[in-house]
């Protein structure tokens with residue numbers, strides 16, 4: 001490494017994008033990655049010919065520049081975003097409140113009655129997500145659908161979340177739509193995007209093939225300590241390297257622990273940033289037709305996964321011929337102040353942040369078996385059709401927008417700015433970023449001369 005060296009920490013989409021765009025402008029860049037492969041959350045793993053992405057992953061980049069780069073990297077399949085909801089044995093097209101027709105009359109009456117009589121409040125006056133849901137949907141639907149899903153997906157009670165993050169993610173229906181959908185399935189797509197793209201070959205991360213080519217990525221290099229005064233980073237393997245410029249896509253709660261002499265106030269702000277951690281239960285089947293839906297949501301709280309999707313419906317390149325596959329996501333709330341890592345990641349910690357329905361200290365093998373049992377009881381497949389089963393853990397899945405997020409995030413980002421570390425990406429900005437947004441964030445980094 002020469003003296004004028006730009007180092008990027010993390011080879012997820014934000015780190016790859018920053019490296020690609022800086023290199024294109026003439027900077028010399030090296031990326032350091034903890035894992036033995038690139039992609040971060042966009043990455044994948046393969047077991048006996050079954051490829052699984054890490055969580056669901058489709059691309060819906062709205063701007064031409066990003067879309068073209070993704071498409072030049074790998075041709076994609078366009079998928080209409082048609083998904084389903086499973087609720088107490090009923091299958092409802094998404095969004096559920098617009099497609100009530102499979103439900104018993106009594107349920108429909110309660111949902112529609114409460115929708116008509118929902119609390120009236122100006123959205124700008126709403127204080128938390130619970131209230132937002134009640135005002136948008138009416139009490140009965142809110143309590144029986146999104147409240148339950150919030151506990152499963154975010155691991156917290158809806159009243160613990162603020163609302164700025166919601167944006168256009170949820171569809172709010174006029175009464176006519178709700179009524180129409182209570183008689184018959186609605187053909188209209190109410191999803192927040194009209195298209196979702198997925199690479200024909202190589203799994204989701206292939207959208208980055210073009211950018212990844214020509215980048216110097218050093219694998220198995222886990223950063224454990226940073227000295228910003230001496231501009232040196234230290235790795236778990238005992239080596240160190242100097243930098244001129246440091247760009248990090250590491251999660252804020254982790255990087256503040258690594259920087260030497262970080263004041264306690266900053267460490268506390270980092271530890272209080274809440275996020276979800278998640279398990280991926282990945283299943284391969286010897287039958288071609290197990291998956292009926294590209295993805296679906298499960299509201300029942302006695303069934304562990306919040307969402308299930310089919311890698312083989314994303315692309316048949318993800319499975320051996322004549323086979324199919326499913327992956328289920330199970331989340332819980334986590335934070336550095338009450339850190340929970342499962343036995344898979346080195347033994348459960350003593351502190352439990354138990355806000356949702358799920359005990360994070362449940363051993364992974366039990367989670368795997370319980371998930372399989374539930375999916376069998378939903379009629380999706382039979383036990384003897386499974387030929388691959390796997391469970392993996394990701395410590396950082398989604399940023400949780402609790403009421404203290406903005407204050408804590410600002411404290412940490414100000415500090416990183418002060419010690420000269422540029423922070424990018426979903427966990428580096430601590431933001432609800434999709435892949436195209438993390439890509440854009442990496443692209444925004446200015447080249448060395450222009451800073």
Ligand SMILES: Cc1cc2nc3c(=O)[nH]c(=O)nc-3n(C[C@H](O)[C@H](O)[C@H](O)COP(=O)(O)OP(=O)(O)OC[C@H]3O[C@@H](n4cnc5c(N)ncnc54)[C@H](O)[C@@H]3O)c2cc1C
Nearest residue numbers: 010012013014034040041055057058223397425426434435
């Ligand atoms: C459940 C779920 C579903 C999603 N679905 C979609 C979707 O359908 N469409 C979409 O567009 N987006 C989706 N996203 C969002 C998308 O995954 C992220 O926005 C994006 O992948 C974030 O990229 P990143 O580079 O910022 O972070 P990451 O991918 O987390 O990259 C960070 C990198 O840093 C590395 N690292 C961490 N610690 C160290 C260390 N100490 N030393 C060295 N390296 C380290 C990590 O290994 C990783 O490679 C989803 C996310 C989740 C959780």
